[in-house]
């Protein structure tokens with residue numbers, strides 16, 4: 001006779017899926033507010049053993065991880081709890097208490113991946129459509145590093161209406177402060193693809209890119225126009241063409257720089 005559920009390495013496994021083992025989860029739920037940095041780290045380690053079952057774990061735990069910044073191994077220093085961090089601690093526990101039953105992935109079922117991002121964390125849940133309902137298979141979440149967080153903020157603010165570079169810098173500096181904020185925001189705004197596509201009249205200077213080395217003659221030809229020059233036999237402009245592979249160069253005098261004349265000359 002097979003059992004309809006088994007315990008395995010801290011997990012309870014049933015025919016439908018798996019979830020944290022109730023007594024292990026209970027031990028974490030009974031965990032007292034950690035007094036030392038070391039205790040806090042132990043708590044986070046325990047809870048993260050079940051991370052796959054926790055929705056938005058990174059977001060919930062972020063304030064607690066802040067407390068570990070600069071901590072040493074076996075750090076016996078006291079944690080300075082605030083209302084905020086105490087709330088995070090409780091939230092971690094509630095999250096575990098409500099931990100979802102995760103279905104086993106079954107081949108052939110439709111999958112969906114829902115993602116969500118806040119100011120400082122990204123989260124995702126992978127689900128499968130089973131008996132007309134979406135069942136979670138796994139949760140994923142990650143805290144963003146400083147630059148990623150800042151970029152996230154930039155995208156939130158700039159992404160609403162894609163204002164120009166100056167306005168974006170103004171909006172950002174009204175609300176946020178970090179070193180080099182103006183420079184960084186200016187660069188991000190300059191590089192925004194949507195803005196570049198919409199505002200063709202604006203000159204955007206893109207960063208110098210690496211050209212791939214062509215391996216054939218005339219597969220890549222750089223052209224440029226020079227002029228207006230003093231007239232010579234009626235010609236006032238020059239079309240220059242350089243083959244990138246052989247560096248063969250041509251300069252063709254032309255009358256005007258209309259697309260038609262340049263095209264024909266080329």
Ligand SMILES: [Zn+2]
Pocket residue numbers: 158162163189192193194195196
């Ligand atoms: Zn933009």
